Amino acid sequence: MARLMTSTAALVVAAGMTLSVAPVTLAQQAALGAMAPAAEDAAELLPLKNIILYRSGVGYFERRGTIAGEHRIALSFETEQINDILKSLVLLDLDGGSIDAVSYASKEPLNRRLAGFGIDISNVSSVVDLMRQLRGQGVDLTTREGQVHGTVLGIEERTSVVTGGDTPITLREPYLVVTTQRGVEAVAISAINSFQIADDALAEELDRALGALAEAKADRTKTVEMSLRGEGGKQRRIVAAYVHEMPVWKTSYRLVLPDEQGGAPTLQGWAIVENTTDSDWNNVRLGLASGRPVGFTMDLYEPVYVGRPDVPVPVDRGVGPLVFESAQAQKMLGRAAAAPATESRLSAADMVAGQRALTMNSNQGWNEVDLNDPNQNFNIGGAAPASAATGAEVGEQFMYTVDAPVTIERQRSAMLPILVAPVEGKRVSIFNPREMSKHPMRGVAFTNTSGLHLLPGPLAVYDGNTYAGDAQIPHTSRNQDRLLAYALDLDMFMYQEVKYDQTTMRFTIADGLVRKQVKHVRSTEYKWNNYDDSRDRTLIIEHPRTAGWELVKPEKPRATTENLWRFETKAEGGKTGVTFDVDEQQVLFESIAMVSVDLPELLAAAANGKVSQAVIDAVRKAQGMQSEVRTIERQLQVVQKERDGIFDDQRRIRDNMGRVDRNSNLFQTYMTKLAAQETRLEEIEQEVTRLVAARDAAQGRLNEFLNGLDVE
Known part of the structure; x- marks a missing residue:
């Protein structure tokens, strides 16, 4: 019968009709309340037992307790911590009981919630924004000139120029455009002292939207309820563990130097722990981990909505009237006019067919399941992939465990002693010329023989019964040497x-x-x-x-x-x-x-045994060969200089010949001189050719001698 009613209800809703359901009576509510036990505080049933704080800014919290029968246990967290709880909560019933759903109040996105009111104020930050939301609504305006009653038409901006100074100023001012009994009026936003929304229901929607906005900002804590069921009065052990953000625990140290000679310094370490939660830590076992496990945040609390494609409704092509004409051209015209409609119909059909094919393909390989059948089982484990890795310890992590139970009230902090041990060390004075100009620093050279890892932190040094100064200790492993400076050594x-x-x-x-x-x-x-x-x-x-x-x-x-x-x-x-x-x-x-x-320098070095005779001989030979090359180059320069002089003289003679009579004796003298110079130029060219060849040959012999020459 229940299945039939569910199916009928589904059909009614699918058909677009309204389904009326009788309200639940107070008696029925009482019966339902009797079936589900009231939520109980976790502090009583699952007290906090173990806490581990990490240097990565998170804390591990473990609650343990013993219960019998059925219980709903409530845990309260700050709203900002819910995402961490949803990501890390572990709930175990160690004695065969069953764990039902972990429930919590849903969080609808604020923008989506505000969009559901008659006035969407999610993007409203001014009167102009609000008036745009009230377009088409009646408003009562109180202005400097009096009352204005009308309907909001829109917002427009007007530009005005203000003069009177050195430079005119252009102002853009928004105006509210309303329709009144007198017609369309524009009222400057700056002239409106106050206004009311004429529609009381819409004004109430605005109040509700503002209330929702205030509620979202004031909603500081959330409750997570865990439902546990078991047989009869059998006692069962329950474990609930989770991780959420916590302040990084810090360390500070004190080093006491002995008065007597040969005494060992004493190192004392303290852990600074803050309980920023709203729960007291009563007699908990506290661990302080130095490791930094990988951690990240993910918004699992806020609902996520996925957009879906918009598919047009399939519509058949309408049948138009037929007009019978005798002209063939009219028939062709009618056929051509029908073609676009046919293409449109085919396109819509193709889209519908594609959607149908997508639906069919997306359902291939699935078995038909009756969701209303309580006997239907789902084998999720059978569909899960097999494990591809085995657990292993990764990296290094050092844990401080406080031996005695720790009690820290909520919103309180505490300093806990984690180390008191003698260490190997001695007083030193440290001088670094780059850091100090005249005085060295008083310091301590010590070896971490405490047996514990030392995390970075400040260190106060006491020399006997006197405060000596401060230092800062870096991360220090066991048996590692450190050098610390704490004061100037003025002596x-x-x-x-x-x-x-x-x-x-x-x-x-x-x-x-x-x-x-x-x-x-x-x-x-x-x-x-x-x-x-x-x-x-x-x-x-x-x-x-x-x-x-x-x-x-x-x-x-x-x-x-x-x-x-x-x-x-x-x-x-x-x-x-x-x-x-x-x-x-x-x-x-x-x-x-x-x-x-420099050969004299080389000979002087040879006298001291720094140069071998073979090196000197090779240098002399190379310099002699280079001298031959330079001698030929000097000869070549002399001949080329003579040739250049003849060229200059010939230019002068030719210039003069253009100014004298060709039958004059001077002209004949110029001709005779030019002929002699041409003969000399031919001789010079032959000499240049010979000297260039000689120079290249000498340079080649020098290069061949130097190429790959190695002499010790």
Whole structure:
């Protein structure tokens, strides 16, 4: 019968008729309420037992409890946390009970909710926006000139020019256009003091829309209800766990230096934890994780609506009247006029057929299912893909677990001791010439022998019973060395002097070039005065480490970083003028053309054993061959200069010949001289050809000698 009523109701709605349903009576409501138990507070049935806070800004919360029978348990969360709950909630019944749906109040998008009112104020931010929404509605306006009663026609902008200053100002002002008994009037928006909507129902819709907007902003908490069912009075263990955003827990440290010689420093660590939730943490087991698991947010709370394509209604082509004419042209005209309608009909039919084909194809492979049949089963697991991976530990994570149960009231914070242990360490003075000009820093060189990982945080240093200064400790693994500075050492004065020197080491020949090996030496002298005659210092000098330079003295530093060498030495109390030297060297090679080498310099280096005789002989031979080339080039330049002079003289003679009589003696003299010059030019051309060939041959012999020449 229920199935029949459901089917009938579906048919009535599908046919477009209104279906009237009798209202539920108070007795029926009471019966339904008796069937479903009232929601109970989780603080009683599932108290908070375990909390793990992560450095990634989230917290893991675990609730445990024992129940019997059927219960609905309510958990309250801030609205901003609901997405995290929907993404991470785990609900387990460990003793065979069943878990029904987890229910919560739906969240309709605010814009969609506001669009459902008679006036959509989702995009209203001014009177102009509101008046556009009231187009066609009656309004009562109160203006500076009096009352205006009319119907809103629209909004228009008018431009006016204001003069009186140096530059005219153009103003654009909106006007409300209304129809009144007097006709169409335009009222400046700035002249309207107040207005009322004539339609009381529409005015009430506006009030409701504003109320919905205020409600959305004031809705701070949401309730999630979990329904659990079990047999009779059997006690069952229930676990509910979830993850949501939490403040990052922080660390701070204290380091106490001993008064007596040989004593070990004591390191104390504190965790700063904030309970920003609305629930008290009573006797919970608290874990503090240093790892940063992957985390993200996703809006699962707000409903998502997917747009659907708009398909036109299939319509058959209408049948038009037939007009019988005797002319053949009229028949052809009628046929041509019908063609577009036929094409339109075919296009619509094609669209409908395509939609039908899409529907049929999208249903292939599905079995027919009666959704009203309660005995129908769905095998979701059978359709799920098989697992493609096995669980494994990824990355490293260190966990601090507070031994004693922790109690922190809601909206309260606490400092929890997580570390108290002696560590290996000693007082030092640290000098870095790039960071300090005169005084080194007081500091501590210690090894993390506490057995725990140390997370970054501030560190307060106490020297005996006195506060000494602050430092900052980076991430420090077990047994890792750290150097911390906390104050200026005013009893120590440091000075630095840097000297540079270079020495030629050797000359060789490689690939026809002379390679000059030069050693550059940089010597840095650190000098200090220790005016504290009561205590020696362990001085650590941080010397800049430059790429390409190697350490010569001392042979080995105390420690090496990417940019520094650290040297450790003793600064005795009361002594001044003590020095510490750091020598570095860099060997560079200069390549010089053999014909450009300074031979006297080479001979002087040979006297010191830095150049072999074979190198000197090769340089001499190359320079001799180069000298031959240069001699020929000089001869060639002399001949070419003579040729250029003849050319200039011939231009002068030809210019003069154009001004004298051809039968004169001077003209004949010019002709004789030109003939002699032409004979000399022929001789010069032959000489140039010979010299160019000789020069190229000499240069070729030099190149052949230098090509691939290697001499040690």
